[in-house]
Amino acid sequence: MAPSQHIRTSITFHGQVQGVGFRMTTERIANGHPVTGWVRNQPDGTVECVVEGKSSAITGFLDQVRETMSGYIVDTHELQAEATGEFTTFEVRYP
DSSP states (O other): GGGGGEEEEEEEEEESSSSSHHHHHHHHHTTTOOOOEEEEETSSSEEEEEEEEEHHHEEEEEHHHHTTTTTTEEEEEEEEEEOOOOSSSSEOOOO
């Protein structure tokens, strides 16, 4: 598959998203989708996630995260860019 068919989405989750298993749940969900990237806590209390894959795969992944963690997410901010291809897996990162 040509890298140009992949996109990169950076998403910041706002709400009560730390201390509730958010990162581990996100990693588990990612393992069920053809996506790569990472998720980590930020010092300001948000959770940042960078994910690469086909647009439809990213949409499915993010929809499942939002549904599963809906009681904790208040708002999200997304930015899309061209995929870099730098990831081979999806992982939890620690600052």
